Amino acid sequence: MEKRFTANPIITKADLEPSRSDWQIDCVMNPGAFTFDGKIWLLLRVAERPIQKKGKISLPIYTVDGDVHIIEFDENDSSWDTSDPRKFLHDGSTYLSTISHLRLVCSEDGIHFDKPDDIPDILSSQGIYETYGIEDCRVSQIENQYYLTYTQVSELGVGVGMRTTKDWINFVKTDMIFLPHNKDCALFEETINGQYFALNRPSGVGLGGNFIWLSSSPDLYHWGNHHCLMMTREGMWDSERVGAGTSPIKTEDGWLMIYHGADQDSRYCLGAALLDLNNPTKVIARSVKPLMEPEAPYEKEGFFKKVIFTNGHIVQGDRVTVYYGAADEVICGATFSIEEILESILTESLAE
């Protein structure tokens, strides 16, 4: 159903400069996507660490003042558990192997992206809730304002931060909008019955799981009326974790949301679900089979194997271009027909 860009991967770490001369980029992934000034823009997640010395592993942490503290250890130091390339465990604590910032690139055709000419391209961590970086930003447009909802990571936890902008030069950073542990926050781009809505993904301790919840707000800053929208499904492709992509697409049949699901082997696929137009707490249909799964070489091999993760898409008529991170390392694109997605999930739901 999907058509991958023949140019995939469209952005890799070789295309970007590290933010500091003594650092290296390890991964470029999980872009937010939006249109602005007649162009298509991506807000990339760029994961960096100090240039690694032979036999050593080093990882960076921002201080509250914006300085960087480097932790270095011997690669054979058995007190560090480095089995998951994304995060290391040591002495009961969790450390990220890289630190992420956000990077703007723009394009005329949606395939070839360049650094913007006339605006700063880097958005970095600010304050105590972002000392381990900022990640996986969704960009939503509500009236004439852009809302950036992203993951804030620090030793205080993993929560959802927000910044707003109209011109991509001046930003207003708001306080944390979803408490830890939460991520994958996607705003609806219009109100329903006078309320704003957001998909989000709290994670449970003990009871509960990695489920998608739906919350509502009178003002986009204060959230309540929390409903569990979609659980993981045992034995299926989304058995271990699910999380929203970006803003749901309004269709005549309902709100179409694209989401990621991962199984016990941390294989990340994309699926879709349809929510009732007037009452988005109601799930009308949901992918039984994945919409798209890691099949291309750049999706199956890389920093973290077998991952397709999206938090940005561009809608043009019936066509949705899904931008995604592949194998947690590169940026790719694929196009879908919205009608085909709807038909497939509605048919699957009828067949169940």
Add this chain to the structure above:
Amino acid sequence: MEKRFTANPIITKADLEPSRSDWQIDCVMNPGAFTFDGKIWLLLRVAERPIQKKGKISLPIYTVDGDVHIIEFDENDSSWDTSDPRKFLHDGSTYLSTISHLRLVCSEDGIHFDKPDDIPDILSSQGIYETYGIEDCRVSQIENQYYLTYTQVSELGVGVGMRTTKDWINFVKTDMIFLPHNKDCALFEETINGQYFALNRPSGVGLGGNFIWLSSSPDLYHWGNHHCLMMTREGMWDSERVGAGTSPIKTEDGWLMIYHGADQDSRYCLGAALLDLNNPTKVIARSVKPLMEPEAPYEKEGFFKKVIFTNGHIVQGDRVTVYYGAADEVICGATFSIEEILESILTESLAE
């Protein structure tokens, strides 16, 4: 500093009838406290399970329809981990050993409590977020309305629910106000700069911890502006988890909050902190030593040993009567002088 009631424990399971004839009460604990109709009231947490058969362990789960499903297993069944008496682990899932409801009792003197004459005394689980029970209710009074903020437990997670009442006969149940994983929600009983405030305790997965956060709201239903207020302190009595008691006490020096802290051995003590009157995100002082620790036999021995846990107090002039659950099994009381608490934490903070 504290004066325990000589009558402690003031309520035990022997004082109450189980909610069903084939069930037994295992614990009566963690009461909310309030004044109403000229009396002092407690809203107890009553933890029950089916009457246990010899050689078997059984535990109850409410269904969404309000029915009960019983899970029974052999006490020697090694596939069940029952080492923590509060929750059992089986096949990757967590089950509570008991299910809790809330129970009203009232008193003229604040020491001898009885079942109320003329109103229903049991508040039970309602809906899909409370199928494993409701727990540890704080009762706050804002203008002429009572706000019950309590822990909702289900397979969907552990979140904060709210019910409101004016007369303790008619209740309005709102949607979940804090997403999983969250508990220990204590409302401020008046607005500050036009906003409502709530202490709450999200728990981290990986990064983060069991810290007290402060959130604000325009309406008590939607919450945002989340700030991490108090972390755990390594090597101290509150090294593993902290959580608010009930509504902070307004004093000339600031908002006095009583909280619980637990260490690595799950020993629960009480402490206090003082928050700035106009900006409660600012912690002015905090107990270095616990305000009160498990010392009495009924605090050191019981369903879960060495626990003092409060979510209810009554303020009368300089005296605060703290009601608390002891050893997760019985209800006790102790009185403090507010001035003495303030003096002790301000002196400790100066000495640091």
